[in-house]
């Protein structure tokens with residue numbers, strides 16, 4: 001809600017919800033900062049900014065601002081603070097928990113970071129890159145590669161997601177096993193605080209124990225504490241050889257045993273270890289153009305593993321062969337396909353990266369981004385599957401994800417045919433999944449964050465003391481509560 005003495009106009013009643021758009025003079029003030037060409041006010045042009053992927057969080061706004069400089073972001077925040085206007089930072093709008101869209105009040109302004117899109121510098125000697133928040137992840141990776149370095153963060157959404165969004169959601173992805181989450185890749189941040197002050201923390205230091213490390217407050221904060229405008233990130237050597245294998249196993253416990261063999265042989269060169277059930281591959285074969293089964297026979301479960309070597313392709317391949325050899329000897333591997341070319345490896349990754357998309361034509365689905373300790377993944381899968389099938393016997397669990405870091409996307413597709421009973425039981429199903437997660441002392445928000453979707457669940461997974469500390473931090477940094485209101489807390 002805007003706190004301003006200017007008389008409000010644009011009040012509209014939508015059903016029971018009352019919407020209040022910012023008054024014209026305030027809108028004009030914001031527009032003047034970025035220029036008319038960079039302020040979106042036409043409802044048709046605003047629509048894509050409000051459309052989030054899950055379609056679960058209908059929001060409203062009268063204004064999208066697209067600043068190009070830190071000074072403009074700072075001026076926007078100063079005006080927002082002065083007038084108590086809620087600001088919703090938005091990157092590539094690929095978030096999955098409704099964190100990047102405003103609520104339905106029409107009182108909040110979207111701050112789109114896409115025009116802060118410069119690669120400020122690449123330093124191959126220092127193994128760092130400094131980029132503005134609106135550079136998409138794939139472009140960060142390409143800029144690093146051009147300088148002969150690797151930026152390892154890898155997500156299916158990387159052509160659209162922006163580095164500011166990745167940092168604000170502490171994105172995980174498929175290379176966490178070797179390189180960590182986004183948090184582990186950030187050396188320094190430039191942040192505009194809610195009042196407009198700028199923290200210039202773009203330091204490229206590997207060691208710096210001079211007081212509180214403020215950058216960590218903003219990483220994973222989902223835009224609730226400040227606006228990230230630029231980041232200095234860690235770079236790595238580009239592996240000289242990468243080998244990829246698609247491996248069939250009988251059960252998740254066998255996949256876990258194979259994971260330990262792979263870690264033992266490849267160590268930190270094991271850069272990915274993903275898993276998926278047969279039904280996920282069936283959905284890909286049914287709905288993904290050009291997809292083919294990599295193996296001769298159908299199998300219950302699959303692992304996609306990748307080894308990256310600093311020496312050569314032959315060395316990466318030798319590790320994969322050794323892993324498969326031990327896996328066969330231990331009776332864990334039913335069949336395998338090792339990619340013979342980068343094209344073939346890409347086709348295998350395409351299957352893994354398409355799982356969410358190919359669930360869509362199968363009807364509605366319930367999605368749970370959870371994590372449990374790695375050793376408990378097989379037991380979790382068994383218990384969670386049993387729990388949901390007890391509730392809706394013909395629903396179709398499609399659990400997949402990052403076995404190497406314990407992150408399971410426990411997705412469930414509706415039964416074939418009628419979705420009504422399934423959707424009627426949605427809350428009970430989700431509660432059942434989370435109850436199993438809690439039994440394993442897991443997380444109900446592994447990598448996608450809290451946003452709007454999981455806000456009500458936070459008190460179940462964070463203690464009173466933790467929540468009170470979060471609220472105190474929020475109150476100190478954002479006393480007027482203008483940064484991404486209604487998210488996380």
Ligand SMILES: Cc1cc2nc3c(=O)[nH]c(=O)nc-3n(C[C@H](O)[C@H](O)[C@H](O)COP(=O)(O)OP(=O)(O)OC[C@H]3O[C@@H](n4cnc5c(N)ncnc54)[C@H](O)[C@@H]3O)c2cc1C
Pocket residue numbers: 053088089090091092093094095096099100113133154155156157160161162163164165166167168169170171172173174221222223224226227228229356447448484487
């Ligand atoms: C197909 C697909 C696959 C995905 N795979 C993964 C995956 O493997 N791992 C994973 O972790 N996520 C994944 N995601 C989720 C999503 O892509 C990530 O969370 C991504 O990091 C979001 O980036 P974005 O730029 O789209 O941010 P948005 O969706 O635009 O915003 C996300 C959050 O960050 C805030 N924000 C954005 N920019 C800024 C900024 N500059 N300053 C302050 N706050 C900001 C927003 O307010 C919001 O709270 C996937 C999504 C899709 C659609």
